[in-house]
Amino acid sequence: MTPEEYAEALEQERQARNARAEYEVRADYxxxxxxxxxxxxxxxxxxxxxxxxxxAELAAALLNRLKEDEA
Known part of the structure; x- marks a missing residue:
């Protein structure tokens, strides 16, 4: 695997990981x-x-950003 292919595979894995979970805010009772x-x-x-x-939206944005940075 060339360095370019490896970098591309890592980026695809990062994007897949980011797409798996997301934090969101909904109105509740x-x-x-x-x-x-x-x-x-x-x-x-x-x-x-x-x-x-x-x-709540600030917390969701922070958690989503942390998730992206972790990936």
């Missing part, structure tokens, strides 16, 4: 906002609840 993690199969589960939408 009681005026709260649910931060959830959704996988590639579109299944999701709650991570935390927030009273303020902006805080």
């Amino acid at each position: 009681g005026g709260q906002f649910l931060l959830s993690r959704r996988n590639g199969a579109r299944q999701s589960w709650g991570v935390s609840r927030y009273v303020n939408r902006e805080t």
Whole structure:
């Protein structure tokens, strides 16, 4: 495998890993906002609840950025 092929394979793996899971915010009961993690199969589960939408969206953006950096 050439260095170029290796770099391309690593990039494809990184993109696939990023596509697998994503953090998102949804309105929840009681005026709260649910931060959830959704996988590639579109299944999701709650991570935390927030009273303020902006805080929830900031947390989701931070977690998505960390996920990208980790990949």
